[in-house]
Amino acid sequence: MTNGKxxxxxxxxxxxxxxxxxxxALVYVLAFVLEQVMPSTSMLFTVLxxxxxxxxxxxxxxxxxxxxxxxxxxxxxxxxxxxxTYAIFTIPVAQRLSVYQYYDGGLIQFxxxxxxAVALAGVxxxxxxxxxxxxxxxxxxxxxxxxxxxxxxxxxxxxxxxxIGLLTNGSNLLRLFPTxxxxxxxxxxxxxxxxxxxxxxxxxxxxxxxxxxxxINSSFGRAFKAIRDDETAAEAMGINLxxxxxxxxCTSSFFAGVGGAMLAMYANSVQAKSFxxxxxxxxxxxxxxxxxxxxxxxxxxxxxFVACSEWWLRFLDQEQxxxxxxxxxxxxxxRLVVFSVIIMAVVLFFRKxxxxxxxxxxxxRKRRKLNGKEGGRS
Amino acid sequence: xxxxxxxxxxxxxQFGGVVAVNDVSMDVNEGEIVALIGPNGAGKTTVFNVIxxxxxxxxxxxSLRGRVIAEDHPRGKMRKMYAAGHLGEYPRSVNNTPxxxxxxxxxRTFQNIxxxxxxxxxDNVLVxxxxxxxxxxxxxxxxxxxxxxxxMREETMELLRIVGLENECDxxxxxxxxxxxxxxxxxxxxxxxxxxxxxxxxxxxxxPQETEDLSAFIREIKDRFGLTVLLIEHDMNLVMxxxxxxxxxxxxxxxxxxTPAEIQSNPDVITAYLGVAEE
Ligand SMILES: Nc1ncnc2c1ncn2[C@@H]1O[C@H](COP(=O)(O)OP(=O)(O)OP(=O)(O)O)[C@@H](O)[C@H]1O
Ligand SMILES: [Mg+2]
Numbered sequence: 001m002t003n004g005k006x007x008x009x010x011x012x013x014x015x016x017x018x019x020x021x022x023x024x025a026l027v028y029v030l031a032f033v034l035e036q037v038m039p040s041t042s043m044l045f046t047v048l049x050x051x052x053x054x055x056x057x058x059x060x061x062x063x064x065x066x067x068x069x070x071x072x073x074x075x076x077x078x079x080x081x082x083x084x085t086y087a088i089f090t091i092p093v094a095q096r097l098s099v100y101q102y103y104d105g106g107l108i109q110f111x112x113x114x115x116x117a118v119a120l121a122g123v124x125x126x127x128x129x130x131x132x133x134x135x136x137x138x139x140x141x142x143x144x145x146x147x148x149x150x151x152x153x154x155x156x157x158x159x160x161x162x163x164i165g166l167l168t169n170g171s172n173l174l175r176l177f178p179t180x181x182x183x184x185x186x187x188x189x190x191x192x193x194x195x196x197x198x199x200x201x202x203x204x205x206x207x208x209x210x211x212x213x214x215x216i217n218s219s220f221g222r223a224f225k226a227i228r229d230d231e232t233a234a235e236a237m238g239i240n241l242x243x244x245x246x247x248x249x250c251t252s253s254f255f256a257g258v259g260g261a262m263l264a265m266y267a268n269s270v271q272a273k274s275f276x277x278x279x280x281x282x283x284x285x286x287x288x289x290x291x292x293x294x295x296x297x298x299x300x301x302x303x304x305f306v307a308c309s310e311w312w313l314r315f316l317d318q319e320q321x322x323x324x325x326x327x328x329x330x331x332x333x334x335r336l337v338v339f340s341v342i343i344m345a346v347v348l349f350f351r352k353x354x355x356x357x358x359x360x361x362x363x364x365r366k367r368r369k370l371n372g373k374e375g376g377r378s
Numbered sequence: 379x380x381x382x383x384x385x386x387x388x389x390x391x392q393f394g395g396v397v398a399v400n401d402v403s404m405d406v407n408e409g410e411i412v413a414l415i416g417p418n419g420a421g422k423t424t425v426f427n428v429i430x431x432x433x434x435x436x437x438x439x440x441s442l443r444g445r446v447i448a449e450d451h452p453r454g455k456m457r458k459m460y461a462a463g464h465l466g467e468y469p470r471s472v473n474n475t476p477x478x479x480x481x482x483x484x485x486r487t488f489q490n491i492x493x494x495x496x497x498x499x500x501d502n503v504l505v506x507x508x509x510x511x512x513x514x515x516x517x518x519x520x521x522x523x524x525x526x527x528x529x530m531r532e533e534t535m536e537l538l539r540i541v542g543l544e545n546e547c548d549x550x551x552x553x554x555x556x557x558x559x560x561x562x563x564x565x566x567x568x569x570x571x572x573x574x575x576x577x578x579x580x581x582x583x584x585x586p587q588e589t590e591d592l593s594a595f596i597r598e599i600k601d602r603f604g605l606t607v608l609l610i611e612h613d614m615n616l617v618m619x620x621x622x623x624x625x626x627x628x629x630x631x632x633x634x635x636x637t638p639a640e641i642q643s644n645p646d647v648i649t650a651y652l653g654v655a656e657e
Contacts, residue, residue, distance in 0.1 A: 215519040219527065222505040226494045233492040236430065238480035238509030238570050247515060293496075357496070 016361040023360070024206075031202055035195040043311045045198050049180055050310065051303035052201040053262040058286040058298040059209050060255035065284075066293040067216055068248040069228030074132070074148030075283050077155045078253045080275035081128055082121035082260025084159060087174040087270045088167060089117040095176040100169055107166040114178050118204065118261045125257025126250040128155075137245045144249075152277060159272035168272070175269040201262055208255050213295055215251065224248050289346050290353050297355030313339055380408040382444070383574055383606045384429070384484075389438035390462040391424050391630075392452075398424040400630035401438075401462045406574070411600060411607045413617045415641075416627035417650060422610045423489055425627070426576055430486050431476040436460065439468050442482055442574070446472050481509055485572035487563040489579045489610070493551040499562055500547040504534045506569035534569065540602070541565040541595070557588040561595070568599060575599075577609040581616050593619050618642065626650065 031048060038044065057075060064070050089112045091099055100106035112120065128151075136147040162170035180201055185194040215221050223244050226234040235241050264270045286305050290297030316335040346353075384406040391399040399421045406412045414422050427433045429440055431448065436456060440448040449472040452460040474482075494502050507530045513523035521527070538544045541561050546554060551562060560580055567575060580596070581589045593616050600607055611617050617624065618638040626634040626641060628650040634641060641647055 211519065214521055218518045218521060219505075219508050219511050219530070220515060220518055222497070222501055223508045225497060225501075226505045226508075229494040229496055230492050232432075232476075233488065233494065234505075235476040236480060236486055236488075236492075237506040237566065238477045239505075240475070240477045 014361075016364040019364045020360045028199070028202060028206070032199050035198045040192075040195060040197070043314075047303070047307045047311050048198050049201050049266050051306040052198075052205040053259055053266050054283065054286060054306055055299040055302040056205040056208050056262065057256055057259035057283050058290065058302045059212055059295055060252045060259065061283055062287050062290075062292065062295060062298045063212055063216070063224075063255075064248055064252040065287060066298075067221065067228060068224040068245065069231075070137075070245060070248060071142070071145045072148045072249065072252070073145050073277070073280050073284070074129075074152045074253070075256050076275040076277060076279040077148065077152030078125040078129065078256035079260030079263060079279070080152070080155055080159060080272060081125045082257030083264040083270045083275070084168060084174065084260075084272070085121040085124045085257065086117045086261035086264050087177045089120060090114060090177040091174065092176070099174060099176055100166075102172065103165045103169065106169065114182075118258055121261035122254040122257040125260065126254040129250045129253030130246065133246045133249045137242055137249065149277065149280075152275070152280065156272050156275055171271075171273070173269045173271050174264075177264065179265045179268045201266070204258070204262060208258055209295065209299065212251075212255065216295070220244070220247065285343060285347075288353055289343070289350075291355035291357060292353065293357040294353065294355035294359060296358070296360045297353050301354055308342070309335075309339060380410075382406075383408050383410075383442065384608065385441040385444075386425075386429070387439040387441075388464040388467065389425070389428055389440060390436050390460075390464075391421070391428050391433060392436040392456065392459070392461065395459060395461075397461050397630050399428065399435075399627075401464065402627070402630075402632050404625050404632070404635070406606055406608050408606055409600075409604070410622045411596070411609070411620050413621040413624045414608060414610045414627060415612070415614075415617055415624060420627040421630040422627055423578055424630075426486060426578055426610065429479075429576065430484070431474045431479045434473050437462060437464060437468060439472075442479075442484060445482070446470070447474050447479060447482065448472055477509070480570055480572075483570075483572050484574040484576065485567035485570045486576040487560075487567050487578055487580060489582065491556075491559050491563055493559060493562060493566070495550075495552045497551055498547065499543055499549050499551050499554065500534060500538065502551045502562060503537055503566050503569045504530060506566045507534065509570060537565055537569055540599070541568075556583045557585070560584065560592075564595075564599070568603060573604065574606045574608070577607065577611075579610055579612060581611055581613045589613055589616055592616065596620055 035045065057079060061072070061075050064072050088108060092111055093109055096109065097105040132147060132151055136144050158164070159168045160171040161168075164170075165172075168174075180197040183196040183200040184192045185196065187193050216224070223234070223239050226237065226239060227241060227244060231241060260275075282305070286301045287298050289305065290299070290301030313335045316338055382405055384404075386402055386404045389399055389402045390397065402421075402425060404412075404414075414425060416422055424433070428435045428448065434450050435448055436452050437450065437460065439446060449468050449470045451465070451468045451471070494505065497505070511518065511523075511526070513526055517523050535544065535547070538547055541564065543558065543562060543565060546558065551559065554562060560583070564575075564577065564580065577596070581592055584592060596607065596609075597620060599605060609621075621638055624634075624636065624638060624641045625632055626644075626647050633646045633650060634644045636644065
């Protein structure tokens with residue numbers, strides 16, 4: 001239904017986009033208010049913090065798998081690098097001796113501001129991606145999955161190696177670095193006067209996801225999608241495949257690294273052995289459930305996924321007795337069974353995930369069309 | 379005599395034991411429309427793929443406006459299997475990836491349409507402007523190059539208007555009828571600002587009316603954009619109508635070259651074409 005030259009305009013803020021921005025702003029306000037009024041021990045905040053962390057990682061994976069058509073399975077590896085970078089550079093100097101107790105306080109004897117370390121976490125992850133990408137991105141894309149999977153396994157082993165313990169603390173925990181809770185503002189008595197431990201991860205994820213959304217809607221984003229749709233044609237249109245794949249891979253890994261730093265802040269400690277391949281598969285599941293090629297979908301499914309696995313299905317793990325009747329099956333571990341069944345059902349029956357390739361503004365557009373009141377264009 | 383644009387010198391392309399292109403030399407001059415014809419499997423598309431850097435030639439040289447864009451000679455196992463001539467005449471090894479060839483102002487279309495299938499008509503043409511992007515990665519991602527983006531969009535819309543697809547600009551590319559998809563592929567190639575255009579069977583799948591329109595369309599864009607055109611085509615009406623010169627390929631080798639009138643009366647060509655079923 002176009003008349004004339006609508007698409008030529010650089011997209012202005014249309015109503016759907018404006019609505020989207022308002023909805024997102026409301027979510028942030030809600031998160032902020034809830035944190036002030038609800039007890040901070042509520043499961044809700046655990047879910048929101050972890051959800052925000054995974055949302056960023058899932059979106060970064062979607063940028064590569066969904067928008068550029070490159071299949072990478074290195075997410076856990078890049079998160080590990082991000083988490084370690086963050087932890088290593090932010091442990092307060094005074095605490096280093098107790099953290100690196102077997103390594104005489106470790107090699108590094110300074111600490112960086114939190115946000116600088118978060119950015120550095122991304123930079124190091126991107127650097128590793130660059131080094132892997134140099135040989136691998138020239139090959140057919142299947143090799144990338146294998147190479148990144150191998151990289152994640154190897155990096156996990158290397159970081160536990162005690163020869164580099166001066167840096168990584170070997171197989172011991174890294175801890176005592178600033179966490180999400182340290183963003184809370186306290187008064188002189190040490191009481192929290194302003195809760196920010198949920199808002200800050202929301203803000204970090206928000207800024208990063210906003211960048212990715214802008215990137216996808218820019219000329220580079222279009223080039224990525226062209227490569228996904230048809231490499232041969234993209235190359236024939238003057239798009240340098242190696243360079244653009246590298247850009248997508250490094251950008252994706254950068255944000256996986258930032259996500260790793262956030263995971264460290266969420267978990268209060270870092271240990272290489274927790275960054276397993278299973279973690280990558282969980283993230284992949286979030287992307288698939290949300291819809292490959294939908295940022296909105298990845299974000300929503302990350303929160304849903306975390307809420308289900310950490311909170312809503314918890315009761316399945318506890319034996320319960322109703323009116324003297326012991327409910328069958330409810331026992332430790334049953335939660336995971338139910339969870340797996342739900343995931344299988346989603347993957348089987350909603351092939352395109354929750355959102356398909358749609359984004360939040362598209363939902364508003366569709367609603368307006370159904371109302372038959374569409375005045376402008378979509 | 380006008381200036382030479384594309385020059386092929388003893389180009390041979392051998393896949394294992396199959397000599398798909400056998401010692402082909404040809405020239406395309408400024409402003410010409412040249413056709414490359416031949417029966418199915420004659421090696422026409424392979425010639426395009428060598429010119430555009432998809433394959434490195436087994437032996438021979440390709441130059442664009444005097445600049446060597448591909449040159450190679452058989453090596454390793456291929457040295458023993460090599461079945462064509464002119465060995466040792468092309469000692470250098472020059473390779474360019476397809477994107478670099480396109481940046482040297484030579485664009486192509488594909489025999490089996492290869493549009494970006496999830497993208498709109500508009501974005502298909504717009505993305506071909508990406509290679510001219512001046513802004514760097516960060517300012518592009520942060521949308522700080524609004525003026526450049528606007529200009530790219532305006533040029534895209536202009537191009538869609540010229541090819542008559544402005545009303546379809548928001549449709550998904552692959553939802554268009556076949557004839558329009560072919561037009562869109564040409565528009566997308568034009569979007570890279572080529573001076574040399576390679577068309578691989580642009581009329582394939584078109585009805586007679588569409589084919590007739592296409593012939594006028596190719597002439598129009600040639601004049602408007604100052605193009606030199608090399609096209610592969612099976613539709614003889616189209617070929618005879620618009621070509622200045624014709625090269626005929628059979629079993630990988632050139633068997634004739636000349637004006638449409640010369641080609642139509644060439645006995646070798648008639649045999650080659652009557653040897654296989656006439657289309
Ligand atoms: N990548 C390849 N590997 C092996 N053989 C190939 C390859 N590409 C082309 N060939 C062979 O080269 C020969 C010429 O193929 P080509 O596609 O160039 O023919 P064509 O003249 O374009 O035919 P058509 O009119 O059917 O499009 C065929 O025998 C084909 O099988
Ligand atoms: Mg062909």
